[in-house]
Amino acid sequence: MTVKDLASILKQNNNFEILTHNYPDGDCLGCGYGLCLALRQIGKNANVITTDMPKNFSFITDKAEPQDFEPEFIVSTDVADTKLLGKNEDKYKGRIDMCIDHHGSNTIEAQYRYVDSEAAAAGEIIFELIKELGAEITVDIANCLYTALSTDTGCFCYVNTTSRTLRIAADLLDLGCDSAYINKVMFETKTKRRIELERDILDKMIFCADDKCAMIYTTCEMVEGMGDDETEGIASIPRQIEGVKLGITIREKQGGEYKVSARTNGDVDACAFCAQFGGGGHIGAAGCTIKGTLESTIEMLRKAAEKTL
Amino acid sequence: MTVKDLASILKQNNNFEILTHNYPDGDCLGCGYGLCLALRQIGKNANVITTDMPKNFSFITDKAEPQDFEPEFIVSTDVADTKLLGKNEDKYKGRIDMCIDHHGSNTIEAQYRYVDSEAAAAGEIIFELIKELGAEITVDIANCLYTALSTDTGCFCYVNTTSRTLRIAADLLDLGCDSAYINKVMFETKTKRRIELERDILDKMIFCADDKCAMIYTTCEMVEGMGDDETEGIASIPRQIEGVKLGITIREKQGGEYKVSARTNGDVDACAFCAQFGGGGHIGAAGCTIKGTLESTIEMLRKAAEKTL
Numbered sequence: 104m105t106v107k108d109l110a111s112i113l114k115q116n117n118n119f120e121i122l123t124h125n126y127p128d129g130d131c132l133g134c135g136y137g138l139c140l141a142l143r144q145i146g147k148n149a150n151v152i153t154t155d156m157p158k159n160f161s162f163i164t165d166k167a168e169p170q171d172f173e174p175e176f177i178v179s180t181d182v183a184d185t186k187l188l189g190k191n192e193d194k195y196k197g198r199i200d201m202c203i204d205h206h207g208s209n210t211i212e213a214q215y216r217y218v219d220s221e222a223a224a225a226g227e228i229i230f231e232l233i234k235e236l237g238a239e240i241t242v243d244i245a246n247c248l249y250t251a252l253s254t255d256t257g258c259f260c261y262v263n264t265t266s267r268t269l270r271i272a273a274d275l276l277d278l279g280c281d282s283a284y285i286n287k288v289m290f291e292t293k294t295k296r297r298i299e300l301e302r303d304i305l306d307k308m309i310f311c312a313d314d315k316c317a318m319i320y321t322t323c324e325m326v327e328g329m330g331d332d333e334t335e336g337i338a339s340i341p342r343q344i345e346g347v348k349l350g351i352t353i354r355e356k357q358g359g360e361y362k363v364s365a366r367t368n369g370d371v372d373a374c375a376f377c378a379q380f381g382g383g384g385h386i387g388a389a390g391c392t393i394k395g396t397l398e399s400t401i402e403m404l405r406k407a408a409e410k411t412l
Numbered sequence: 413m414t415v416k417d418l419a420s421i422l423k424q425n426n427n428f429e430i431l432t433h434n435y436p437d438g439d440c441l442g443c444g445y446g447l448c449l450a451l452r453q454i455g456k457n458a459n460v461i462t463t464d465m466p467k468n469f470s471f472i473t474d475k476a477e478p479q480d481f482e483p484e485f486i487v488s489t490d491v492a493d494t495k496l497l498g499k500n501e502d503k504y505k506g507r508i509d510m511c512i513d514h515h516g517s518n519t520i521e522a523q524y525r526y527v528d529s530e531a532a533a534a535g536e537i538i539f540e541l542i543k544e545l546g547a548e549i550t551v552d553i554a555n556c557l558y559t560a561l562s563t564d565t566g567c568f569c570y571v572n573t574t575s576r577t578l579r580i581a582a583d584l585l586d587l588g589c590d591s592a593y594i595n596k597v598m599f600e601t602k603t604k605r606r607i608e609l610e611r612d613i614l615d616k617m618i619f620c621a622d623d624k625c626a627m628i629y630t631t632c633e634m635v636e637g638m639g640d641d642e643t644e645g646i647a648s649i650p651r652q653i654e655g656v657k658l659g660i661t662i663r664e665k666q667g668g669e670y671k672v673s674a675r676t677n678g679d680v681d682a683c684a685f686c687a688q689f690g691g692g693g694h695i696g697a698a699g700c701t702i703k704g705t706l707e708s709t710i711e712m713l714r715k716a717a718e719k720t721l
Contacts, residue, residue, distance in 0.1 A: 261595075269578045270578070286571075294654045344603070344604060
């Protein structure tokens with residue numbers, strides 16, 4: 104299956120629903136809305152289906168008001184597993200026709216599957232796909248795709264960034280995307296509450312495995328009333344510290360569940376680390392969910408980190 | 413004067429000294445060492461002349477051990493004014509043969525001048541120049557130039573980034589530059605001490621003018637023993653806060669002097685703000701020095717901020 108094949112199948116169908124993962128980020132929203140706008144441009148009906156939306160993506164989501172139609176063809180973008188559909192899992196499980204993703208660990212069963220784990224962002228695939236559809240990359244679409252690329256690469260700073268990523272970003276700049284606005288909103292603006300949270304997190308940071316592992320956590324109380332957009336990116340804090348090879352972020356969720364993100368600089372396999380707890384992801388960034396108390400979760404992770412490092 | 417002209421003049425000369433500005437950053441070091449390596453490759457003698465070197469650029473500077481020769485031709489890269497030569501000003505003032513820069517405000521007099529203020533980094537010019545010289549862009553040169561581009565654009569996040577910047581960066585990745593290492597050293601590594609300093613700064617942050625101004629400060633005690641590279645970038649902290657139009661950073665220096673940096677998003681004129689205290693700079697970033705105590709400095713700035721906003 105090539106990107107050209109994907110385009111040809113999309114052209115033969117109509118009435119699309121495009122699924123994004125829960126707590127959507129810039130990549131899945133940029134992909135979903137970019138593809139939606141392109142499909143509408145070539146005369147199709149299309150909607151993006153989201154859940155648990157953060158607040159700061161209105162510059163993307165405002166550009167595609169929902170349309171009224173009977174859905175016939177379901178596409179997922181940047182969704183590695185149907186579990187990540189959140190509230191929409193039951194409705195769409197087993198019903199996805201086309202799966203487009205860049206997570207090597209993708210488990211979604213679909214008639215048409217395209218997974219390119221070399222792509223830093225799923226947005227790179229969608230960029231090629233929109234060109235193959237013969238749609239024009241308008242400024243609105245360019246903004247969607249630039250958001251996809253820049254957010255999944257930490258503004259082209261993470262190791263997943265390739266020359267292809269940079270060349271597509273260059274094309275998007277030439278096509279008029281408002282990178283200044285997007286970078287300001289995505290990377291340079293923090294709320295007062297966020298600043299307070301960072302201070303709080305730094306106060307409580309835990310080092311282990313001879314300081315080669317740094318762990319931070321947030322409790323429900325610490326982030327009460329904060330949107331996901333306000334707490335995004337904290338997972339990169341522990342890994343930034345000199346000498347730290349494994350940065351772990353623990354987020355308390357309702358019901359005694361702890362969402363764990365592991366970040367490494369590639370020397371340590373974050374995916375293998377999280378697989379011990381039933382999770383997965385990439386070598387440099389992975390996640391898992393652990394049930395228990397905050398203390399027991401920290402202890403489990405500390406032991407695993409000391410064994411790994 | 414075109415980049416081709418610069419190359420042809422360099423080819424006709426030999427025994428080069430390449431000047432960088434004081435407290436050199438990634439752009440001037442990347443340009444200086446990149447050009448030096450390229451000149452040596454085509455059979456010339458060349459040295460880079462630096463002063464006040466920070467610690468974390470050894471991966472660049474180690475690649476060109478000083479050569480012994482009688483200098484004949486002086487090139488400056490990324491130096492906007494001879495004052496910025498620091499200790500080397502007296503020696504080189506009026507003696508620069510070729511000036512290559514991207515600061516529109518460049519005041520250097522030289523027989524051959526090439527100033528391209530559209531270039532996000534002077535490294536963009538040096539990239540073209542090395543190609544015109546007919547030198548191969550080796551991995552070492554690619555590392556120099558990637559460092560130049562990425563540091564002057566905040567890893568391609570600042571508004572100065574253009575599609576040309578991104579395309580050159582893509583070429584450098586294809587030429588084998590170690591962007592992962594460079595980004596890690598330049599953007600992602602914070603010492604434990606730095607993390608503690610940030611926490612300390614956030615604890616003591618002051619808001620005024622209806623939260624439209626945020627002020628942070630460091631005392632000599634807070635930064636004791638820390639290098640400039642460890643405290644770099646803290647001036648961007650207050651401006652990042654949502655709603656803050658004027659971000660002020662106060663640094664205690666020896667002898668009852670306080671160095672003040674003002675940062676704005678362009679709505680407020682940082683230069684006019686600092687001019688009240690005998691300072692200056694750009695609309696978005698300016699500075700001044702105030703004598704007194706920490707308390708009196710904060711009070712003066714608070715009153716000025718409340719009047720301005």
